[in-house]
Amino acid sequence: MxxxxxxxxxxxxxxxxxxxxxxxxxxxxxxxxxxxxxxxxxxxxxxxxxxxxxxxxxxxxxxxxxxxxxxxxxxxxxxxxxxxxxxxxxxxxxxxxxxxxxxxxxxxxxxxxxxxxxxxxxxxxxxxxxxxxxxxxxxxxxxxxxxxxxxxxxxxxxxxxxxxxxxxxxxxxxNWAEIMNARPTDALWGIGAKTSKKLAALGLHTVADLAAADPAALAGAFGPTNGPWYRYLALGKGEAEVVTTPWIARGHSRETTFPHDLTDKTEITRHVTALAEHVAHDAATAGREVIRVSVKVRFTPFLTRTRQSKLPTPTADPDILARTAVAILDRFDLTRPVRLLGVAVDYTMPDK
DNA sequence: TCTGGGGTCCTAGGACCC
DNA sequence: TCTGGGGTCCTAGGACCC
CATH class of the missing domain: 3.30.70.270 (Reverse transcriptase/Diguanylate cyclase domain)
Structure with missing residues (x-):
């Protein structure tokens, strides 16, 4: 015992x-x-x-x-x-x-x-x-x-x-300082490899370094929200409210990486249409309406581009979403081979 | 190690308006 | 007329997480 x-x-x-x-x-x-x-x-x-x-x-x-x-x-x-x-x-x-x-x-x-x-x-x-x-x-x-x-x-x-x-x-x-201070900044939840490297370039290598950094300098380097937030994380602070109500999704997406590249425009259009219809079906099943449609194209070797457009009226109509996605697809330069296609939507959010 | 899929949030810049 | 400043909306991209 x-x-x-x-x-x-x-x-x-x-x-x-x-x-x-x-x-x-x-x-x-x-x-x-x-x-x-x-x-x-x-x-x-x-x-x-x-x-x-x-x-x-x-x-x-x-x-x-x-x-x-x-x-x-x-x-x-x-x-x-x-x-x-x-x-x-x-x-x-x-x-x-x-x-x-x-x-x-x-x-x-x-x-x-x-x-x-x-x-x-x-x-x-x-x-x-x-x-x-x-x-x-x-x-x-x-x-x-x-x-x-x-x-x-x-x-x-x-x-x-x-x-x-x-x-x-x-x-x-x-025990926060004792356990965390000597660790690298990417030990914090929300700081990954990119931000950690950028911090290191500013001379901030450890959690202790970041905790002692100037919030205004961090805001200058990472933006008004993110910069001060990183220091806040390094001090061991964070959200303490437990929310038991189910999460309301902000959006939804479907994407496919093809085992072999697509080059034929007709085939690309067919896949985007199918993805949009899939997302429309998901939205309707979830009882949600769509306010924005995005199309993602990843070209060979690994260049990713997105285009989006806001709908005039919220809808979950598969024909409208498919037509919108195909229209967005036309804004891409599709001369390079395509390895991934995706369709994402933003949902309208219920009034708070 | 030729590199998935599904999310969230933030930032920067341009358009547009007053 | 060589040229303001602020606010808002929209888009594209990036970073991070599981």
Whole structure:
């Protein structure tokens, strides 16, 4: 029995992160694959070009395979790996079972994608709550999760990363500086490779550097919102409100990377029409109307361009959306081979 | 490692208007 | 007439995240 210093009863944010979620769901469906190198992605055909791994089991990772790697490369690295097609409905179903388990606790649950949730709770023992959540999820779904504990979502999110796999970690304003100050700026949730490099060029290499930086100088370099926000992140601050009402999507999109380039205008137009009709169908199913249509074209080798236009009237009419998308397509210079086409829409938002 | 798909939010610049 | 300044809308692109 370990003893912890007791905490006062107060509000905490927990971040629950399912470990290796997609791979774990696939292993549950195919128990005979446990302990084997498994790669999930695309239609599961590793010879298909321009398809990448959604995830890889630890056994596959030992061969240097990781998510985002082309399946053809993964096959070369591990010819014995088992390749499975991605099955989003199965992951959605598993995710809903997990979220239902979390909601049985006396907490507030904010779903954050398939494999994550933020929990708002009032307790004097957040570690005990975290362990209870882990036990319940494991008992009811056979899935393992890591739990981060923080004063806000940013801290809790980073803490769950430190807790992996299957652990519990507390990162609050009390130990923030001790744990985070020496780390590179891209350890923060919201600062990636590009911004980290730009910060380094300003002499800001660590979280401590960024926390001590001049907000006005950051605003000059990164804009009035982003610049000060980065410093705010470095100080360990972040959103602390858990929203339990379902998220209302801002928009929706469908895109396709073709295994081989398209050059024929008629064929390109046919694909854009189909994508637009698909998006229109999705919008109608969701009971939403569209206010803006965007078309995305990725040319060979990897040059991406977008064009968009606002509709005069919101609609989910497939003919209007398809006609609009095809008209937008005409604004592209289509002399180069095309490897990807996409159609995206912005929805009208309900009045607040 | 020739590089998926689906999202969100921010920024910059041009058009247009007063 | 060689030339303002602010506000708003729209578009294109970028960065980040899962």
């Amino acid at each position: 370990t003893t912890r210093p007791s905490s006062p009863t107060r509000d905490w944010i927990l971040h629950v992160d399912l470990d290796q979620f997609i791979a774990a769901v696939e292993i549950l469906r195919h128990p005979e694959l446990r302990g084997k190198p498994v790669v999930v992605g695309g239609s599961g055909d590793p010879t298909q070009p321009r398809t990448v791994a959604a995830t890889a089991t630890y056994e596959a990772r030992e061969h240097g395979i990781h998510s985002g790697m082309p399946l053809r490369t993964a096959l070369k690295r591990c010819p014995d790996a088992i390749f499975l097609p991605s099955d989003p409905p199965a992951y959605e179903a598993a995710s809903e079972r997990v979220m239902a388990v979390l909601r049985e606790f006396p907490v507030r649950v904010e779903v954050w994608g398939w494999d994550e949730a933020f929990i708002g709770a009032t307790t004097d023992d957040p570690e005990a709550l975290a362990a209870g959540l882990q036990d319940a999820v494991r008992a009811r779904t056979d899935l393992s999760c890591s739990v981060g504990i923080g004063d806000n979502k940013h801290q809790a999110k980073l803490a769950s990363g430190f807790a992996k796999p299957a652990g519990i970690y507390r990162l609050t304003s009390d």
